[in-house]
Amino acid sequence: MKHPLPLIWRMIPEKYYLMGSHCATCKNDFFPFRQICPNCRRLGKVSEKRMPTTGTVYSFTEVSAPPSGFEFEVPYPLAIIELDNKVKILAQIIDAPMEKIRIGSRVQMRFRRVGDDDEESAISYGYKFALIEDAASSAKTDKPAKTPKPTVSKG
């Protein structure tokens, strides 16, 4: 994916540390950042808020026909992740074979290159997610995952 430089730069807070927004009126979090609360409209009081960096896999699929910039990463898992504040985001899952990913798997944000432009452009960095078993510990999670088998994956 060819990202124009101003866009890469403007999206740094969102891409580097999940900067989203919070509405003080309805107490909801939003990601990506929203200027106006979709619930409260004019009555919303919106401010910047960092999203939690851990969550669970809500659903996932395997991408084999990627957008440009991701050609060398296929096949790769792409997931909807429900962050610990219930906000859902779409992100790649890294460092895990498909068969280890489950709906309900705990995941943690990681910092990676996202899409790769040509060699002379600025590099775009951003969030991807890794399984927590794998990100932090194989020692701590010796029990097999009790999460249900995926039902809405492999789209």
Add this chain to the structure above:
Amino acid sequence: MVHAGIAGYGVYVPYMRIKIPEIAKVWGKDGDKAARGLGVYEKALGAIDEDSATFAVEAGRRAFEHCKLDPARVEAVYVGSESKPYAVKPTASIVAEALGSTPHLTAADFEFACKAGTAGIQACMGLCIAQMIDLGLAIGSDAAQGRPNDALEMTAGAGAAAYVISAKKEEQIATIEKTYSYTTDTPDFWRRSHAEFPMHAGRFTAEPAYFKHVAECAREIMKRTGTKPEDFDYFVPHQPNGKFPVRVAKLLGFTEAQVKPALVTPFIGNTYSAAAMIGLSAILDIAKPGQRILVTSYGSGAGSDGFIITVNDLIDQKRPAKARHFFELINNKTYVDYATYAKHRRKIKSM
């Protein structure tokens, strides 16, 4: 005098490994013999979407997860690497932004082959001791480069280590009592501006380069502090392979028991700027209050940074989570073959 010390540390090693015999096989070499000769069994490599900046960010995050201090307090970030993603543009600013340390800080990238990260620790120490800053971050990070079918290809690993350096005694899990460096102009290893892979001077990299600088640095720092090898519980030299650190330890009068727990290169390869710093992390994972550590990094070109570190009581209350200990975290891995390795290291020209 204010002493600077380590408030927290974090290590990142990427997920993929390649066994040394798998590399040797491609070039018609005896793999087991090569692995035995180098004392390296396997090496870590980053994925296609990783580079020394992403390693540095992960190590930095883990360092703050460990010390539980506020990254916004950091007033200096130094990243040492010889595999920067940009030729011109700092990695340190990427790290500072990702960790939430911007904008009130100084940041720069350091370059001195494999000792650029420890040079960053010294810079942070200086600022702490001068009371110009309270908290600094020094990182050594490399996705090490080795030309296909070069001896370096067998050992060039990948990883990063980050150290949060504090001026406040009450935040230090270990205090750095003394630092000293030994530097000469010795062209044992280099990479010219637009070259893709580094060159090295073969056997010349050993005696007049690694052994001389590491040994001289260790001897001089001990002389200046009136210490002897038996005054230290651990010795952590730079480790370009599994053999050199053991040999230099013996040469200096250290026992194998003092150096062995610090050997990380046999399991992840030579992580260049990160090597001595990851070795130190493996020691801090197990060190007890009151123990003393001598660290001597090495950077081709050439120089060695020495540190005498004393472990404080705080270390017992502030251990990283077990899963973050070096010898735990390296168990999260997957093995790849040479073709996959080549793809991820972008050795295929059309990529």
